Amino acid sequence: EAAVMGMACRFPGGGKTPIDFWITLCAKIDCIVEVPFDRWDVDKWWDPSAPQVRGKMYVREGGFVQDADLFDAAFFEISPAEAHHMDPHQRLMLEVAFEALYDAGFPDKASLVRTQTGVFTGMCSNDFAHLDPDFKRGPHGGTGMSYSIVSNRVSFALGLRGPSMSIDTACSSSSVATHMGRLSLDRGNCETAVVGGVHMLLSPVNFVNTCAAQMLSVDARSKTFDESANGYVRGEGCGAVVLQHTTETRRARYGTLKGSAVNQDGRTATLTAPNGPSQQAVITAALHDAGLGPLDVSFMECHGTGTALGDPIEFTALKQVFGPGRTQPLTLGAVKSTIGHLEGAAGVAGMIKAILAIQYGQAPPNLHLESLNPMLDLEGFPVVFPTFPVRIAEAQAGRGLVADVSSFGFGGTNTHLVVAQAKAPAAATATRASPKKVxxxxxxxxxxxxxxxxxxxxxxxxxxxxxxxxxxxxxxxxxxxxxxxxxxxxxxxxxxxxxxxxxxxxxxxxxxxxxxxxxxxxxxxxxxxxxxxxxxxxxxxxxxxxxxxxxxxxxxxxxxxxxxxxxxxxxxxMIAVGAPEDQVREALAGQSTVSIAAVNGGA
Known part of the structure; x- marks a missing residue:
């Protein structure tokens, strides 16, 4: 098993850290907003009659991260000219990967140079390629828009010597990257693995494409397992998790990745149609890889896109695997109902949520669940659909909490991850505490x-x-x-x-x-x-x-x-002015009705 030593993220709703993300989830905050004007003018692309109106999108909203345009190029020794031509996917992944490594105990960039650290990144967006071609021309244009450089740039900027690869399996990309990172760690190809994914919504083109395929919810909400489920809402974000093997002196901080598996749907009704038996197979394989059984699992973070076809198929697959012999209810989570479907980064978002859930022993609520889809056969399958924060009970007393995470690509590549609660040291008390200070x-x-x-x-x-x-x-x-x-x-x-x-x-x-x-x-x-x-x-x-x-x-x-x-x-x-005191005093010279009341600044 691989120990989860560090995590970092940027998710919709202001989730700039895992703790921010956790608070957002527990507070039932709907993170879906109208397309920001600094991305594109949504009015020019929106038409409620799409897809009948060619080249238009019938949604106006999505899940967007804050400050996506900001990047500290100097910190990573990147010139302004090169930074200008870098795909924002590269910039965001670089920042979040470093933050995760810092969280894992690497105090600075120098501590990472020439280490056997691998980088495994999931990504499936070509939005940057749809922007103005003149903007991308120049000596940095090729590397600036390359998928491979999303991971390779992290390795280059931080001096990492382990394997470095970008993986595209659509919606399962970041989970496949996690699986590959774990395998590399187990085989000795690296001593530390940074796994995760990044996905940015930079252009309306793929909104138009998914609307044309009628994949998106017309009301821009993923209503997972609800009878009104009518598609998913797109989201963006980035997450990174640092994996290492445990030793006598190194214990898992957040939890452990106990098992993982990947398979393919093969021939199905259509290229993008989900396959229930393949989902069952990948779940069973991951549990076998973890050395666990279905009844050991207490929390299941579902793929849960909120589609009329996908939800019943996934639920049936879960019932087939987790239902037999179950008396302790299985809690089903659906992070897409809160932040949207992060596509290439969806798997790592689900993984970080699952790790936090078993760390705190609580399942955050799913949003937009008003009336269960009647196609879900609940008979003989005790489950909980949390609509408010609920405690997660251990499936096997004294063995700690185990959570599973599913992620299915629309091309048929399926993944399943099994994560477990970090074992407390022998001298620890029974109180569950966060490994990070809050x-x-x-x-x-x-x-x-x-x-x-x-x-x-x-x-x-x-x-x-x-x-x-x-x-x-x-x-x-x-x-x-x-x-x-x-x-x-x-x-x-x-x-x-x-x-x-x-x-x-x-x-x-x-x-x-x-x-x-x-x-x-x-x-x-x-x-x-x-x-x-x-x-x-x-x-x-x-x-x-x-x-x-x-x-x-x-x-x-x-x-x-x-x-x-x-x-x-x-x-x-009273107003607050972000300027030095002497500059403000100079500006107020000669004024009789305005004075400085207080000076706030660093100690």
């Missing part, structure tokens, strides 16, 4: 609006319970009840109540209550901080979470702070 950062006021947390209040019992507790302590000392200010539509506030939350006497204690309730909800979900910090009134929440201030005292301080601020003259404005 920090909670609490901001000051400025972004709170009335009713903005209504959905969280209704869907998260721990959040509602904690907010009620804060309200009981605050209401005797506030002019108006806290919940009527925070949630006026739910708790009978009038229209003027919507503006009360902007008043310091309410904003300060309300912000404290919300941040405290969110922190308690995250901890209840298994995300416990090792470090807390805050800015402004957020410092009070940090002190309370750290146990420095009791809750009732902290709320009194927040309320008194708000009362004193309320007494100050009204009508002033």
């Amino acid at each position: 920090a909670f950062v609490f901001p000051g006021p400025g972004g709170l609006e009335a009713d903005m947390l209504a959905e969280v209040f209704q869907s998260k019992p721990k959040f509602a319970e904690t907010l009620h507790r804060c309200a009981q302590l605050l209401d005797p000392i506030l002019p108006k009840p806290l919940l009527s200010v925070l949630l006026p539509r739910t708790f009978g506030g009038s229209d003027p109540a919507i503006e009360r939350i902007r008043q310091p006497q309410y904003a300060e204690p309300a912000l404290f209550a919300v941040e405290y309730a969110l922190a308690m909800t995250l901890q209840d979900a298994g995300l416990v901080p090792s470090v807390v910090m805050g800015h402004g009134s957020g410092e009070l929440v940090a002190a309370c979470i750290a146990g420095v201030l009791p809750l009732d005292d902290a709320l009194k301080v927040a309320a008194e702070r708000g009362r004193l601020m309320q007494q100050q003259p009204q009508g002033g404005v």
